[in-house]
Amino acid sequence: MTIVLYNVTALLAGTLKTYQRAACDEETMTLKCPPGTTISVALARYGRAVANGPGRCGISSDVSSNFAIDHHQQTNDTCLLPDSLQYSLLQTVVEMCQKKRQCKFNTNPKTFQGDPCPGLPKYVEVAYKCSPYEFRSKVVCENDVINLTCHPGQRVAIFRASFGRLEYESLQCPQPHGLKNDTCMATYATETVMQMCHGKRHCSIVANSTTFNDPCRPDIRTYLTVVYTC
Numbered sequence: 001m002t003i004v005l006y007n008v009t010a011l012l013a014g015t016l017k018t019y020q021r022a023a024c025d026e027e028t029m030t031l032k033c034p035p036g037t038t039i040s041v042a043l044a045r046y047g048r049a050v051a052n053g054p055g056r057c058g059i060s061s062d063v064s065s066n067f068a069i070d071h072h073q074q075t076n077d078t079c080l081l082p083d084s085l086q087y088s089l090l091q092t093v094v095e096m097c098q099k100k101r102q103c104k105f106n107t108n109p110k111t112f113q114g115d116p117c118p119g120l121p122k123y124v125e126v127a128y129k130c131s132p133y134e135f136r137s138k139v140v141c142e143n144d145v146i147n148l149t150c151h152p153g154q155r156v157a158i159f160r161a162s163f164g165r166l167e168y169e170s171l172q173c174p175q176p177h178g179l180k181n182d183t184c185m186a187t188y189a190t191e192t193v194m195q196m197c198h199g200k201r202h203c204s205i206v207a208n209s210t211t212f213n214d215p216c217r218p219d220i221r222t223y224l225t226v227v228y229t230c
Contacts, residue, residue: 020127
C-alpha cells in the first residue's frame with residue numbers, strides 16, 4: 001500500500017477560488033486580487049472567438065457572410081495556438097502577472113507571439129487564483145483555546161499547525177522549574193486543524209490531547225501553534 005503525504009501549499013491552493021477573465025483582440029485584460037493576496041496564474045489560452053462562444057468577440061458585421069460561414073465551420077481546436085505557443089503564452093502571462101496584486105496587458109497577436117487564425121476575431125482566456133502572502137500566527141498553551149476569526153466575506157485558510165513541544169523553544173509556555181525540556185510533536189496536527197477550520201469564517205480549537213492525541217510525557221507542557229490567513 002502506498003501512502004501519499006499531501007503538500008500543504010498545494011492543498012491551500014486547491015481550496016482557493018478560481019477567477020476567470022476573457023478579453024477580445026486589442027482589449028486590455030486586467031487581473032486583480034484582494035489585499036494580502038497575489039496572482040497565481042493557472043491557465044492561459046488564445047484562440048478563435050465564435051458568435052456563440054465566450055465573451056463578446058463574435059464575427060463582426062463587416063466580414064462577408066461567405067467568409068464567416070466558411071470559417072465558422074472550423075472547430076475551436078483548429079483555431080488555437082499550437083501547444084508550444086500555448087505554453088509560451090502561459091509563460092508570458094506568468095511573467096507579467098505572477099505574484100503581483102494587479103496586472104494589465106493588451107490582448108493581441110504580438111503579445112502572444114502568434115496568430116492562430118488571421119482575419120478572425122479571437123479572445124484570450126486566463127484563469128487564476130489569489131494566493132495569500134500575509135500569514136498570522138497564534139500560540140496557546142495546553143488546555144487553552146485558539147479562536148480564529150475572519151472579516152465578513154473572508155474565510156480561514158490554514159497554512160500549518162503544530163501541537164506538542166520543541167526542546168529549544170522554551171519561551172513558548174515554559175516548563176515548570178526543574179523539569180527537562182523535550183521534543184515531542186503530534187502527527188497530522190495541520191490536517192486536524194484544517195478539518196476544523198479551513199474555509200470557515202470562525203472556528204475554535206482546544207489545545208489538548210482530546211483534539212490532537214498527546215505526543216508527550218505527562219510532565220511536558222505542550223502548546224498549539226497555528227499559522228493561517230483570511
